[in-house]
Amino acid sequence: MKRAAAAILIILVVVSFIGRVNNFKNRNVLSCDEVVYFTLAVQVARDPAAYNTAELYQTGRPEGRKLPPYLNKPLFKHPHFNKPLFKHPPLFTSMIVLSHMLFGTTYNSAFLVSLFFGLLLIITAYFLGAALFDGKTGIYAALIMAIEPVIWISSQKIWMETTLAFFAVLSLCLFAIAVKRYNAVLVIASGVAAGFAALTKYPGALATMIIFIYALCCDRRFFKKKAFIASLFIPFIMLLPWFWWNHAVYGNEMFTANVEVMKAVNGMRRLVGVAWVPALIAAAAAGAAVLIKRKYMDPRGRHFSRTAASFGAIVSICLFCAIIFILRKHIANTCSIFFIPAAGWDMGMFKGEPWYFYMGRLTELSPFYVFSFAAVLFPIFDKKRLKEYSFLLIAAMLTFVPYILWQNYQSRYIASAIVPLVVLSSRVQISLAERAGCIRKEYPRYAATGVLVMIVLYAVMRTLYIDIVLVAPDVACYF
Numbered sequence: 077m078k079r080a081a082a083a084i085l086i087i088l089v090v091v092s093f094i095g096r097v098n099n100f101k102n103r104n105v106l107s108c109d110e111v112v113y114f115t116l117a118v119q120v121a122r123d124p125a126a127y128n129t130a131e132l133y134q135t136g137r138p139e140g141r142k143l144p145p146y147l148n149k150p151l152f153k154h155p156h157f158n159k160p161l162f163k164h165p166p167l168f169t170s171m172i173v174l175s176h177m178l179f180g181t182t183y184n185s186a187f188l189v190s191l192f193f194g195l196l197l198i199i200t201a202y203f204l205g206a207a208l209f210d211g212k213t214g215i216y217a218a219l220i221m222a223i224e225p226v227i228w229i230s231s232q233k234i235w236m237e238t239t240l241a242f243f244a245v246l247s248l249c250l251f252a253i254a255v256k257r258y259n260a261v262l263v264i265a266s267g268v269a270a271g272f273a274a275l276t277k278y279p280g281a282l283a284t285m286i287i288f289i290y291a292l293c294c295d296r297r298f299f300k301k302k303a304f305i306a307s308l309f310i311p312f313i314m315l316l317p318w319f320w321w322n323h324a325v326y327g328n329e330m331f332t333a334n335v336e337v338m339k340a341v342n343g344m345r346r347l348v349g350v351a352w353v354p355a356l357i358a359a360a361a362a363g364a365a366v367l368i369k370r371k372y373m374d375p376r377g378r379h380f381s382r383t384a385a386s387f388g389a390i391v392s393i394c395l396f397c398a399i400i401f402i403l404r405k406h407i408a409n410t411c412s413i414f415f416i417p418a419a420g421w422d423m424g425m426f427k428g429e430p431w432y433f434y435m436g437r438l439t440e441l442s443p444f445y446v447f448s449f450a451a452v453l454f455p456i457f458d459k460k461r462l463k464e465y466s467f468l469l470i471a472a473m474l475t476f477v478p479y480i481l482w483q484n485y486q487s488r489y490i491a492s493a494i495v496p497l498v499v500l501s502s503r504v505q506i507s508l509a510e511r512a513g514c515i516r517k518e519y520p521r522y523a524a525t526g527v528l529v530m531i532v533l534y535a536v537m538r539t540l541y542i543d544i545v546l547v548a549p550d551v552a553c554y555f
Contacts, residue, residue, distance in 0.1 A: 081215055085202055088222045089195050096194070099232050099550045100187045105421070107553045110234035114186045116162060117172035121181070127166055133157040161325045165318045167275040168236040186234045194231025194238040197495055198222055200245045205499045207252040208464040209506075216502035217495075223539050224498060225441045228547045229555060230488045240280050241491035243273035247283040248471055248496070255295065255463075260303035267307030271314030273492075279478060281311050282492070286471045293470075294463045389456045396453045399435070403449070406436035410443045413538050416545055417441065419552035426485040426554065433485045434476055437555075438497070441487070441542055443535035447501040448472075458507055465503075471496040487555050505532060 112129055119126040162169075172186045179185035201221040206214030221227065230237045247269035254262040266287065273280025288308060291298040298304040400407070409415045417440040418425065426433060438445040451465055458465070475493035479485075505528075512524035546552060 078211075081202065081206075081211055084215055085199055085218060088198050088218055092195055092198060092222050093191070095548070096191055096228065096232055099548055100191075101184060103232075103550045106183070107233065107235075107421075110183070110186075113169060113172060113234050113236070114183055116169045117176055117186060118181060120166070120169055121173050121176060127162050127169065128160050129157040129162060130160065161322060164236070164277055165275045165315070167272060168239050168277075171239065172234070183234065187232070190233060190235055190238045191231045193242040194227050196242050197227055197238065197245065200242065200249055201495045201498055204245065204249045204252060204495060205502060207249060207256060208467065208499065209461065209503050213499065213503045213506055216506060217499045220444055220498050220502060221495065223536070223543055224444075224494060225539065225542050225547050226438070226487050226494050227491060228543060229550070229552070230491055232547075232550050233488075233553075235488060236276055237488045237491040240273055240276040241494065243269050243276060244280050244283040244492040245495045247273060248286065248467075251287050252467065255467075258301070260301070263298075263301065263303045263307050264310070267310030268314070270307075271311040274311045274315055275318065279475075279492070281315075282474055282478070284308055284311050286467075286474050289474065290467050290470050294466050392453050392456050396450065399449050399452065402432050403436055403439055406439040407446060409440045410446070410538060413534070413541055415440065416542070417555070419546060419555035421553045423554070427483075429485050431480050434479065434487065434490050434493075437485075437487050438490075441555075442539040443531075444501045444539065445497060447504040447535075448497040451500040451504050454504060454507060457511070461503075465500070468496040468500045472500070 112132065115132055116127060116129065119128075119131065168189070171189045175185045175189050176182075179188060198218050198221045202214040202218040204214070205217040227238060227241070230241075247266045250262050250266035250269060253259070254266065267284070270280065270283040270287075273283050284307075291304070409417070417437060430436075435445075435449065439449075451469065454461070454465055472493045475490055475496075479489045482489075508528055509525070512521060512528055515521035515524055546555070
């Protein structure tokens with residue numbers, strides 16, 4: 077099985093590489109971020125201290141490849157371009173510098189960094205699925221990832237999102253393996269991977285938050301492990317040189333001068349000011365669940381009583397119904413095979429969209445995500461896997477939250493949630509197939525299996541249609 081899995085993964089990576097590597101070359105326009113990252117890499121290679129966009133601010137726009145009409149001089153004249161230090165940590169830029177050293181100082185070699193980590197996400201999907209569930213789930217997750225639109229588009233741009241997503245998912249994957257068979261080295265490695273994610277972009281630290289919340293809610297034995305406690309601090313220790321550099325440049329104003337830090341602070345203010353009621357309700361529900369768990373578990377703490385199970389089932393069904401109701405328009409759109417969601421090059425084109433934009437957009441990009449959201453039901457039918465479902469759902473939810481609060485909707489920002497959602501989708505589909513195969517009566521079994529196969533084939537065709545029309549031609553920046 078391991079050899080077959082390795083062969084399948086190699087084929088998927090090679091085919092995906094061939095399908096994506098030339099798409100960037102065929103595009104004659106660049107987004108603002110792509111210009112910025114390339115320019116930073118060129119400057120840092122010349123002078124490591126020149127990690128800023130002051131040159132862009134002075135020149136207005138760089139020489140070289142053609143830019144879209146909206147990327148004119150006023151955009152690069154925004155005040156945050158004139159800072160003495162760039163807003164993001166330098167890991168992604170450093171990787172572009174390395175790629176320039178290996179393949180030459182071109183836009184194409186810079187793009188190879190995004191492509192490389194985008195391809196690695198196919199492999200991490202397999203390992204995450206195999207670690208939490210089984211090899212079948214891992215292989216199926218890798219197959220879906222090979223045609224998944226968000227990561228495919230992001231891997232064709234000089235964007236840091238695939239790099240961020242890889243290290244964040246790698247952190248989750250290493251921890252998931254450690255959950256099954258505790259290994260202090262894997263736990264520490266998980267913390268280091270989360271540190272690399274944070275050094276790519278601050279939200280990478282969410283991987284540590286996901287692991288912390290999962291352990292707090294589902295597996296508190298980890299808090300007795302010294303390696304686990306140490307792993308929670310590793311990402312912040314790895315960020316210390318970057319913070320020191322910021323302090324050396326900005327002094328006591330290092331937090332107010334950094335655009336990304338201020339966005340995080342404002343997001344927390346918005347969370348407290350706007351979302352305190354939902355947060356209170358969620359805290360009350362969590363508290364009720366803990367109380368029910370304590371009251372209705374059997375004396376040895378192994379099984380829920382019928383009362384606790386019924387409560388959980390009611391919550392899951394209500395949540396699923398709410399999701400379906402909220403996404404009803406988007407589900408209708410994805411049921412139309414030729415529907416193409418809005419995408420383009422206009423900045424702020426998704427301003428004013430509702431808070432569930434990301435869930436709706438993912439549904440429109442691929443019907444496979446409907447199975448992902450249906451996973452909220454499966455703790456009812458697959459109680460033995462409650463922790464695994466919880467881990468992935470926590471990962472997706474916590475990745476969504478900061479970007480929902482930020483309200484600058486772009487699908488690439490939630491790249492770190494894609495692999496957990498795809499693993500959920502693959503597990504739900506396999507579980508449905510197994511249940512359909514267990515139906516005793518012959519004709520109902522054939523009917524259930526046939527319906528599921530038809531739905532999956534439609535999801536494949538719909539996703540490939542999006543890939544062919546929107547993704548492979550690389551015709552959009554905002555999607």
